[in-house]
Amino acid sequence: MNDVSTKQDPRARELALAGALELSPSIEKHPVEIRPRYGHFIAGRWVEGRDEGVFETVNPATAKPLAQIAAADEAEVDAAVAAARKAYDEVWSKLSGLERGKYLFRIARRLQERAREFATLETTDNGKPIRETRDVDIPLVAAHFFYYAGWADKLEHAAAGRKVAPLGVAGQIIPWNFPLLMLAWKIAPALATGNTVVLKPAETTPLTAALFCDVLQEVGLPPGVVNIVNGAGETGAALVNHPGIDKIAFTGSTEVGRIIMRSIAGTKKKATMELGGKGANIVFADAALDQAVEGCVDGIFFNQGHVCCAGSRLLVEESIAEDFVARLRRRVSTLRIGDPLDKNTDVGAINSKDQHGMIDRYLDIAAQEGAKVWQGAACELPSTGYYHLPTILTGVQQTDTVVREEIFGPVLSVLTFRTPAEAIKKANDTEYGLACGVWSEKTSKLFRTAHALNCGVVWANGYNLFDPSSPFGGVRHSGFGREGGIAGLWPYMQEVAR
Amino acid sequence: MPLQCTESDIRRWRAASVDDMSVAARVARVRKRSIKTESKVRLLRLALSMVDLTTLEGADSPERVRGLCHKALRPHPPMPELPSCAAVCVYPTMVATARAVLGADSPVKLAAVATAFPSGQLPLALKVQEVRETVAAGADEIDMVINRGAFLSGDYARVFDEIVAIKDACGPAHLKVILETGELGTLDNVAAASRLAMAAGGDFIKTSTGKIQPAATLEVALVMFEAIREHFLETGVRVGMKPAGGIRSAKLALHYLALLAETLGADWMTNEWFRFGASSLVNDLLRQLLWRDEGYYQSPRRFSVD
The missing domain is CATH 3.40.309.10 (Aldehyde Dehydrogenase; Chain A, domain 2)
Structure with missing residues (x-):
């Protein structure tokens, strides 16, 4: 209908998109405190950790180190598991769901109040854009705690007609791609169902998990309910192989998932694996x-x-x-x-x-x-x-x-x-x-x-859309078990006689 | 032989499909663009140069139109380095008055709404006559409204033929085709109407008359930008875009420019290809510009009302 097309060079018909919108820097400057060195958070307080095996976490945007991180050995992992067991036996398993829920609500609210600080720190340690930590990661973290806070006193309804009980102490190992969000996916359902946890953050992104311990202290969570041990593969192995662990929750590569499954084969330990994908x-x-x-x-x-x-x-x-x-x-x-x-x-x-x-x-x-x-x-x-x-x-x-x-x-x-x-x-x-x-x-x-x-x-007609009420997880080499939704409660509960 | 459209053209325009949820998500993301310091000043000045300063009231007087022309020529006389607006936009009866103030070779174009604005409910012959007389009186640009009744009834050919007839009546004047997206109901319809209006020879497509709510939105603008992009890539013909109505804040205007830059690119970042149909927007642009220079927000009373 329009004959102009034949007169023009089609190569000229491209849009000048790259560089069309020049924007001056607009840097998030919210202050965050990064300590020179982090140890492990065991029984409600920080322990310094050994000097041997200390490693650095690096700001990927500059390739400069941010802090020194101690690596937990078997003894430190053992101390963390012992603290979790003690808290489980003496405090957490005796609390009503309503009381557990109150703690989770408090954590969620405090995370919202400190959202900008968490977003800035997450971006600094991980390298992901502040737009994502501010608009996706941290809001979803808070939403996850709110969601499972609501379940804490309604577990009987999640398991209609059946009586459920927690598993005990959960060992949780999380990756570096969504550090605080993966922590929330692990800790929120575990605490809501009455378990206590020992969690190992990824060695390249330990800082928001450390700041999360501040929040736990602020809300007065009983010591030992959540313990954080830092380190790389060896620390993870010590956690996986610890006899005091009742459940392993792992998010990471299929390769490491296989190693974990081999190590816990023949033990009483339950597992959920959220592994790789090729969507x-x-x-x-x-x-x-x-x-x-x-x-x-x-x-x-x-x-x-x-x-x-x-x-x-x-x-x-x-x-x-x-x-x-x-x-x-x-x-x-x-x-x-x-x-x-x-x-x-x-x-x-x-x-x-x-x-x-x-x-x-x-x-x-x-x-x-x-x-x-x-x-x-x-x-x-x-x-x-x-x-x-x-x-x-x-x-x-x-x-x-x-x-x-x-x-x-x-x-x-x-x-x-x-x-x-x-x-x-x-x-x-x-x-x-x-x-x-x-x-x-x-x-x-x-x-x-x-x-x-x-x-x-x-x-x-969408992709990468997440909501705490929607279960997430894979089949085949992508793993098993679900996180999020009612389905996300089951990996942390067992049915018991009425 | 006037331009005609075929059944297959109509099928193609109708086939345009848009997913509203994703459009809203894309717009939400553009609204997160943080436009600060130097880039903000540059885009504020650009936005000022893109305004079609508009008055379209039954009570418009020649004196008001003269005032509007002065403001368009020199938005803030203490800052003579500021660009003038792109155009003034008035009713046909005010064209001669505006032309007398602007002069023959004005940097500010003279646009007039015609074709029984805003409803478009007149026989075509009368619309054509109105356009001819308005151009003869000195209008550089004609803002027409499409026949929404015919469009919504599915009579696309009639809408097309009317635009072709009006374009012919425009002669040398540029034609902006108002889709009145607030009456089209769906983004699919906005996409189809955009394709139709461009195929019929519109030099610009424009969202709204400003008389109907909702007027311009970023969602509608994105769909129209994408239609303009398709048209350009298919035919090599550039078409301009004018969101109008409801754009009062500088911040919103800058987000339109961010969306424009990320959808159509640098070549459209000029008042030759993009306009804002607005009036109170100018004062907010000025407030923001002066804030950069003086360090605080001016009282709105610092600037003339229009």
Whole structure:
């Protein structure tokens, strides 16, 4: 209808998106106190810990150390477990659900009051953007405590007609990608159901867990109900293998999950495992495309792609694939990479040098296996710190390493399909089974596809949406057990005779 | 032979589908953009240069229109370095008055609403005549309203033909097509109407008359930006965008610019391709600009009312 098109050079028809919005720095300056050294929080007070094995936690935005962290050995883990057992026997298991709930409500409120401090500290230690810690992580942390606070005196209703009891002492090991949020996912249901805990934060992100201990002291939580031990793999192993532990809750890699399952095999210990993933976003041609783009970008570039349920595979219907990838690239060209404390930063720093190196190794493999690599952003990368450009890989196939293995970084692999059956087959063609997304304006297609997907979570026309009332967890190599919702109570309860 | 649309064009416009929830989420994210210091001043000045300073009241008087023209030319005389507004926007009867004040080669364009604004409920022949007379009286730009009744009844061809006829009547004047998104009901309709209006030759698409609530919203603006982007990528033709009605605060205006920059890019960040239909917005832009210089917020009384 409009013949202007034939007269113009189609190459000129691209939008000048990168750099179109120049913004001055807008840095979050809320003061946070970081102590020079952290030990372990055992029986309600800090113990200094041994000098041997002390390690550093680093600000990934600058690559500079933030604090020294002591590593707990078997004796210190034993002290923490003993404190948890004592608190369980003498205090926590004797409290009514109503009283336990009061403590959880107090924790939730105090977290809200100190939200800005927690967000700033989390961003400093982890490298994720302040926009995310401020708007996602910390609000969800508080919401999780509020949600399980409400359950504490209603457990009989969660288990209709049955009598339930706590398990005892829970050993909990959490990852570095959502440090405080994973702590909340672990501690809130454990305390609500009447357990006491020994929790080990990730060695690269121990600071918000330490600040959380301040909150526990402020609300007067009885000593020993929550104990935090710092350290890396050896500390984790000491916790897992401790005979006084009744339950292990682990979030992290499938590899470590396997080690843990081997060590606790044949013991009375119960377990929940929330492991890796290789989520697929299935985009049908009848989707609202620009909104699907938004969801795919959020699915893989949220939190630098350090999300176990990240939508790291894009399965797009072949008829729209070229157009859709062009839209994706346009959107990625507007993402701002840089100082995580800048309120306008969309993609922050990779949490550690090791992880940064891992992502680069995967990109090398991708190139060797024939992938076409595209990277983009609205701005240049900062010269210091561990930053990585958002990356889109095309020309990849189901057999390729980057399509099969979890990269845990801002790397999206694009594959195509022609029919819903092919989409489902490809989405399920993975060892993992944590989360998938389906995009279509046709409801029947959404439901049919969602039911055929072999994973714990399916989002329809959305991705990475979390709520404490909604259970989360995987199947196959993504683990077992659920966190969140009523389902999240069961891993911390047992049925007992009435 | 006037431009015509085919059944397949209509099917294509109707096929536009938008997911409201995701649009709202995207907008919420843009509202989080923290625009401070130098970038704030730059965008405040840009926003000022993009305002179509508007008065559309039954009680408008020539004197009021003269005042509006002065304000558009020199928004705050103590700061002569500030840009002038993009245009004044008035009823057709006020065009000659405004032209007399602005002069022939004014940096401020003269826009007039026509086609039985705001309802559009007149026979087409009368709308065409109104547009011809308004352009003859000196209007640079015509802001027309689409026939919402025909659009909502599914008679897209009629809406299209009317826009084509008005565009023809405009001659050299630029045509802004008001979709009145507050009456279209869904974002799908906004997307379809945007595609239709651009295909029919509108130089700008505009959200609202300002007489209907809701007027402009960031959600509607995002859908229209995306339609403009599609049109540009398909045809190579740039179309402008004008949100109008309800944009009173500088902060909101800056968020429109952030959304514009992130959806259409740097080429649209000029008053050639983007306008704000507003009046009280100017004083808030001035307050914010003076705050940077003087360190405190001015009393609203520091600036003329319009």
